[in-house]
Amino acid sequence: MADIPLTHIQTETMPAGLKGIAADLSSDQQAFKNVSWGKAMIWIFLLSDTFVFSCFLIAYMTARMSTSVPWPNPSEVFALEIGGVTLPLLLIAIMTFVLISSSGTMAMAVNYAYRRDRRTTAILMLVTALLGAAFVGMQAFEWTKLIHEGVRPWENPWGAAQFGSAFFMITGFHGTHVTFGVIFLLIVARKVWRGDFDREAKGFFTSRKGRYEAVEIMGLYWHFVDLVWVFIFAFFYLW
Amino acid sequence: MTEIPLGPGGMSADVEDVELYHPHSWITKYVFAQDAKVIAIQYSLVALGVGLIALVLSWLMRLQLGFPGVFEFIDADRYYQLITMHGMMMVVYVLTALFLGGFGNYLIPLMVGARDMVFPYVNMLSFWVYFLAVLILVASFFAPGGPTGAGWTLYPPQAILAGTPGQEWGIVLMLVSLIVFIIGFTMGGLNYVVTVLQGRARGMTLMRMPLTVWGIFTASVMALLAFPALFVGAVMMLFDKLLGTSFFMPTLYSMGEQLKYGGGSPLLFQHLFWFFGHPEVYIVALPAFGIVSDLISVHARRNIFGYRMMVWAIIAIGALSFVVWAHHMYVSGMNPYFGFFFATTTLIIAIPTAIKVYNWVLTLWRGDIHLRTPMLFALAFIVTFVNGGLTGLFLGNVVVDVPLSDTMFVVAHFHMVMGVAPILVIFGAIYHWYPKVTGRLLDETLGKIHFWITFLGAYAIFFPMHYLGLMGVPRRYHEMLESTTYPASAHQLNIFITIAALIVGAAQFMFVFNLAWSLFRGREADGNPWGAASLEWQTPETPPPHGNWGPHVPVVYRWAYDYNVPGAARDFIPQNEPPPAVVAMQGHSP
Ligand code: HEM
Ligand SMILES: [Cu+2]
Numbered sequence: 001m002a003d004i005p006l007t008h009i010q011t012e013t014m015p016a017g018l019k020g021i022a023a024d025l026s027s028d029q030q031a032f033k034n035v036s037w038g039k040a041m042i043w044i045f046l047l048s049d050t051f052v053f054s055c056f057l058i059a060y061m062t063a064r065m066s067t068s069v070p071w072p073n074p075s076e077v078f079a080l081e082i083g084g085v086t087l088p089l090l091l092i093a094i095m096t097f098v099l100i101s102s103s104g105t106m107a108m109a110v111n112y113a114y115r116r117d118r119r120t121t122a123i124l125m126l127v128t129a130l131l132g133a134a135f136v137g138m139q140a141f142e143w144t145k146l147i148h149e150g151v152r153p154w155e156n157p158w159g160a161a162q163f164g165s166a167f168f169m170i171t172g173f174h175g176t177h178v179t180f181g182v183i184f185l186l187i188v189a190r191k192v193w194r195g196d197f198d199r200e201a202k203g204f205f206t207s208r209k210g211r212y213e214a215v216e217i218m219g220l221y222w223h224f225v226d227l228v229w230v231f232i233f234a235f236f237y238l239w
Numbered sequence: 240m241t242e243i244p245l246g247p248g249g250m251s252a253d254v255e256d257v258e259l260y261h262p263h264s265w266i267t268k269y270v271f272a273q274d275a276k277v278i279a280i281q282y283s284l285v286a287l288g289v290g291l292i293a294l295v296l297s298w299l300m301r302l303q304l305g306f307p308g309v310f311e312f313i314d315a316d317r318y319y320q321l322i323t324m325h326g327m328m329m330v331v332y333v334l335t336a337l338f339l340g341g342f343g344n345y346l347i348p349l350m351v352g353a354r355d356m357v358f359p360y361v362n363m364l365s366f367w368v369y370f371l372a373v374l375i376l377v378a379s380f381f382a383p384g385g386p387t388g389a390g391w392t393l394y395p396p397q398a399i400l401a402g403t404p405g406q407e408w409g410i411v412l413m414l415v416s417l418i419v420f421i422i423g424f425t426m427g428g429l430n431y432v433v434t435v436l437q438g439r440a441r442g443m444t445l446m447r448m449p450l451t452v453w454g455i456f457t458a459s460v461m462a463l464l465a466f467p468a469l470f471v472g473a474v475m476m477l478f479d480k481l482l483g484t485s486f487f488m489p490t491l492y493s494m495g496e497q498l499k500y501g502g503g504s505p506l507l508f509q510h511l512f513w514f515f516g517h518p519e520v521y522i523v524a525l526p527a528f529g530i531v532s533d534l535i536s537v538h539a540r541r542n543i544f545g546y547r548m549m550v551w552a553i554i555a556i557g558a559l560s561f562v563v564w565a566h567h568m569y570v571s572g573m574n575p576y577f578g579f580f581f582a583t584t585t586l587i588i589a590i591p592t593a594i595k596v597y598n599w600v601l602t603l604w605r606g607d608i609h610l611r612t613p614m615l616f617a618l619a620f621i622v623t624f625v626n627g628g629l630t631g632l633f634l635g636n637v638v639v640d641v642p643l644s645d646t647m648f649v650v651a652h653f654h655m656v657m658g659v660a661p662i663l664v665i666f667g668a669i670y671h672w673y674p675k676v677t678g679r680l681l682d683e684t685l686g687k688i689h690f691w692i693t694f695l696g697a698y699a700i701f702f703p704m705h706y707l708g709l710m711g712v713p714r715r716y717h718e719m720l721e722s723t724t725y726p727a728s729a730h731q732l733n734i735f736i737t738i739a740a741l742i743v744g745a746a747q748f749m750f751v752f753n754l755a756w757s758l759f760r761g762r763e764a765d766g767n768p769w770g771a772a773s774l775e776w777q778t779p780e781t782p783p784p785h786g787n788w789g790p791h792v793p794v795v796y797r798w799a800y801d802y803n804v805p806g807a808a809r810d811f812i813p814q815n816e817p818p819p820a821v822v823a824m825q826g827h828s829p
Contacts (some may be wrong), residue, residue: 026445028795031436037357040433044463048425051467055514057469063486067502095709154483154499161502169475195378206360207260 042217046224053228056173057235060166064239072158074237077146092237095138096229099178102131103226106219114216118192121215125189128222132182139175143168167236174232177225181218188218259786260359271367273359274785275344278366280676281633282340286333289373291751293328296321296742306594307718316404318717319388323405325378326391327413330519331420332373334661339424339462340369340525342668343455345429345676349775350442352451352542352793352815354786356430365430368423375416382408390715392516395487395508396500399480402493411480414473421466421473431459440774442795446550447814449773449799453550454529457557464561465518472511479503509571513564519656521560525553527664528595531617533799534667537771538614539606540810542800544598552591559588569637570644570818578637585635589628596625601602607803611769614685616667620660627656630705645715648708651701659697666693666750673754674768678781679761685753689746696743703732729753762798772811773799796821 015023025031032040064071075088082090109124146167151156156164189212191197200209252307262268272278274808300321303313344362348355356362373654379386387409387728389398397403399410433455435448448456487508488500516696536543543549565573608614630652634640643649666689673681707729712719719725719733767776779789793815801812 028442028444028447029437029439031445035437037433037437040437041429044432045425045429048428048463048467051464052470055471055511058332058509059475059486062504062507063502066504069502153478154485161485165478165486169478169484173474187732190815206358208360 036213037219038213038217042220046220050228053174053231056170057231060162060170061235063162063166064160067160067162069160071160072156074239077151077158077163078142078237089237091138091142092233095135095142096233098131098138098151099135099226099229102135103223105131106222110216110219112199113192113212116198116212118195118198122189122193125163125185125192125215125218129182129185129189132178132185132222135176136178136182139171141233143171170232170236174225174228177228181222184218185206185222188214250757251341253690259354261670261785271363273355273363275356275362276350276676276783276787277358277819278362279341279344279367282336282344282369283342285373286341287547287751289328289336290333291747292327292377293333294747296325298741298744300325301737301740303717313717314455315717317385318762319390319715320386320404322715323388323393323413324376324386324392328376329658330391330523331417332376334657334665335424335462335519336369337665338457338523338539338661339431339455340366340427342451342526342530343427343459345672346435346451346775347431347455348438349675349778349783349787350449350773350796350799351435352442352443352774353434353438354788354792356700357433358430361426362430364512365423365427366420368426372416372420372423375412375419379405379412379416379622382412384408387413391474392512393508394512395476395479395505396489396491399476400491401487401497411477414477417473418470418477421470423635424462424466428459431455432463440792440795443774443814446547447795447798449529450532450546450549450553451526451529451773453553454525454527454532457553458525460562461518461525461557462522465515465522467515472508472515475511476508506571506573509568510564510792513567514561516567517564518557518560520653521556523657523661525557526577527620527661528553530664530668531600531620532595532602532698533771533773534613534617534664534671536800536802537671537769538611538617539603539608540770541602541606542798542802544601544604545594546798546800548594549598552594555591556588559584559591563588566635566640566786569640575637575689577812581691582635582637586632589632589635592628596621596628611670612681612683612690613667613769614702615687615690615694616663616670619690620663620667623655623663623694623697627652627654627660631656641709642711645713645798646708647704647712649713649798650714651704651708652702654701654801663694663697666690669754671769672775673757674764674781675766675775675778677761678757678764679757680764681757682753685749689750689753692746693743696739696746699739700736700743703736707732770809770811772801772813774814777813777815 015019024033078092079086079088080090081087105124105128109121109128112121112124146164151164151167153165153168155161191201192212193213196210197212197214200211202209254623260273262272262274263353269277272281299310299313300318302310303318303321317396344356347353382405384407385405387393387398387403387405389403389405389410393410393413399406403410405413435452475484478484479486479488483499485500485503488498488503488506490501491498532543532549533608550676563585566579566585569578569581603618630648634643634649634652670681672684673679708714710725710729712725712729719729764781766778766781769776774793774795775783777793778787793819795814796817797812797814799814801807803810804812
């Protein structure tokens with residue numbers, strides 16, 4: 001096998017520093033060496049999705065800053081009364097804790113997937129899915145509670161109508177992301193459990209070989225959904 | 240990094256080879272196809288179909304403007320519906336779909352030396368979701384109350400209130416269709432971007448890619464970042480309409496009664512819309528820039544002048560176009576300092592754009608210009624684009640824009656720059672690549688007739704509109720009424736424009752005929768009829784089969800613009816032709 005120069009850049013004149021980075025990025029075949037197609041795809045998708053959530057959040061902030069009617073106080077609205085004591089943001093705190101923990105179990109699942117430990121990976125993914133489902137469940141509880149208290153997308157008893165609109169829209173959109181995540185977690189967990197990735201079984205729709213990488217891609221999505229929640233938490237509940 | 244070991248047969252070693260999906264039946268081969276080339280043709284045909292509908296709508300509008308009162312069914316409401324559907328269809332469902340879904344799918348894998356897009360299944364979904372979006376949009380013609388007449392900008396509050404035609408169903412279908420379109424586009428866009436970034440052939444560095452790929456790639460990235468704003472705007476307006484939220488709706492009185500809305504911000508929608516809307520202009524312009532560079536270089540037998548500059552200009556334009564959006568809102572009421580900021584950024588974009596124009600002209604300089612149909616369209620593009628760009632400089636300045644805003648001057652400007660100019664490129668590109676897609680050339684005589692009617696006709700239609708605009712004739716008005724504000728010349732011009740529009744429109748049907756006729760009767764072409772250097776012309780078979788390259792993916796040794804290289808055997812050197820040193824090492828000639 002002969003070594004054949006394919007580019008006019010010579011090793012001795014390989015640029016250093018920023019130029020070197022540019023040269024590496026623009027070299028042949030792959031801009032990001034050893035990043036698989038699947039991972040490149042999910043990263044770019046998440047970038048696009050970041051813009052979606054940013055637009056939602058910025059729109060909400062604009063609405064909140066420009067209404068002439070006072071904005072309801074989140075620490076009162078989102079408080080739970082337990083045994084006569086009002087605990088502000090209790091439910092949200094639990095939800096946040098649950099979701100962040102699920103990121104932990106997800107990260108462990110990815111780790112075990114690369115060790116080809118089928119059982120542990122599948123179990124950890126199931127736990128992640130369960131935590132995710134618990135999050136969605138608590139969110140449903142919160143929605144129900146607020147709806148009982150008279151919050152509607154178009155009005156609420158305490159102030160600016162945009163409060164309800166933004167609340168349902170943003171948490172709903174995020175909740176949908178979590179729900180899809182749970183569904184896909186279950187699908188991938190099942191594949192791991194059955195050993196599809198060890199056998200490189202072809203996907204039902206895509207007819208591509210299954211790989212353990214799917215677990216990591218799933219993980220990237222899950223961490224993203226988690227990260228977005230942190231921003232929603234900060235801007236919607238803490239502000 | 241420079242010494243790249245070559246596997247036997249020149250196959251790449253470290254990039255995953257696509258696991259191609261092999262269709263088993265007619266349905267999986269041509270209907271639910273996963274081959275990017277088939278998907279490209281599906282996209283193109285649907286987009287061209289929508290284009291013909293939008294063209295007919297423009298005829299109706301022109302008939303009303305030229306002969307007000309003669310066509311009684313075109314009342315003010317109907318006119319609004321016509322402009323809205325015409326505008327939205329042209330911008331989103333024709334140009335975006337055609338450049339990215341059509342040309343992107345066909346050209347990216349072939350030009351970068353890939354066997355297919357990286358995710359063929361998702362790519363297939365992308366087309367069908369797009370098709371669904373088109374169906375929803377077209378369905379609004381048949382909905383009670385008809386399609387929406389809110390203008391293609393869909394500005395609230397009026398878009399969803401009584402008094403605007405189509406406020407019952409039309410606007411809902413429009414918003415849903417846009418949301419569906421964006422989902423479909425995202426699936427495709429991810430494919431285009433990842434294929435360019437991660438799926439190229441051996442030796443295909445980024446700086447060896449044809450400018451067409453650069454243009455489509457940058458536009459896809461931009462679309463992935465700009466469409467989210469429209470998505471969010473559409474979702475919120477849908478809630479305003481269906482759930483009665485007031486994101487965009489201020490306190491309103493209608494017929495003396497206060498509406499249920501209050502406290503929202505119509506300006507917020509405008510920001511979301513134009514954060515998408517301005518980049519959208521470049522989403523259709525950048526692929527056109529790229530394609531035109533390649534057409535000019537091939538048909539002038541000259542390497543593109545300043546390739547690196549061209550690439551950086553594309554990237555700079557793409558980046559800058561995200562910070563100029565509010566130049567569409569000078570008259571919406573904003574802080575004067577914002578106007579100052581957005582005017583400045585807008586004018587800065589003119590710099591990389593002008594660089595591109597100079598480079599095209601310098602490429603032509605002393606070129607061996609062949610005035611074949613694709614080249615004619617490419618040259619016409621340059622002229623038209625410069626024309627539209629110059630009026631853009633006027634409109635970019637706040638003080639000039641304020642009196643010209645919402646006049647026919649604006650209509651003239653954007654039709655030149657984002658209507659006519661990209662369409663000319665699309666025609667040129669179809670004439671150029673048709674032989675690769677079908678193995679036959681489009682008829683040259685019909686092509687030249689088509690060109691001259693379209694090019695001169697477009698000027699006949701849109702040039703006088705500058706004048707109308709300067710006289711203050713407003714846009715989106717279905718007639719000038721009995722008003723004596725406008726001189727008789729304005730009315731006569733309107734008749735002239737209408738007649739020109741009818742002729743130009745009719746010429747497009749001739750083009751469609753040419754497409755169909757040449758498919759069976761056109762002159763047969765060999766694999767590389769123009770003697771072009773880029774990879775898509777070097778496929779072993781034409782039309783390229785599933786998998787594009789036969790057993791061996793090509794290896795790339797040079798950029799796409801080696802024309803008339805001194806000492807070379809032919810007047811072009813294909814990108815995959817090895818230099819003599821390599822031939823000597825491999826012990827066989829190519
Ligand atoms: C034969 C070609 C065409 C003709 C005769 C034509 C004619 C017209 C007319 C008469 C209007 C309405 C002007 C008004 O009263 O405000 C209009 C609006 C518009 N056209 Fe075209 N057009 C053509 C092609 C295109 C193309 C290729 C595009 C693609 C970008 C396009 C995009 C638009 C847009 C965005 C609007 C604005 C709609 C609105 O105001 O909401 N048109 N066109
Ligand atoms: Cu703009």
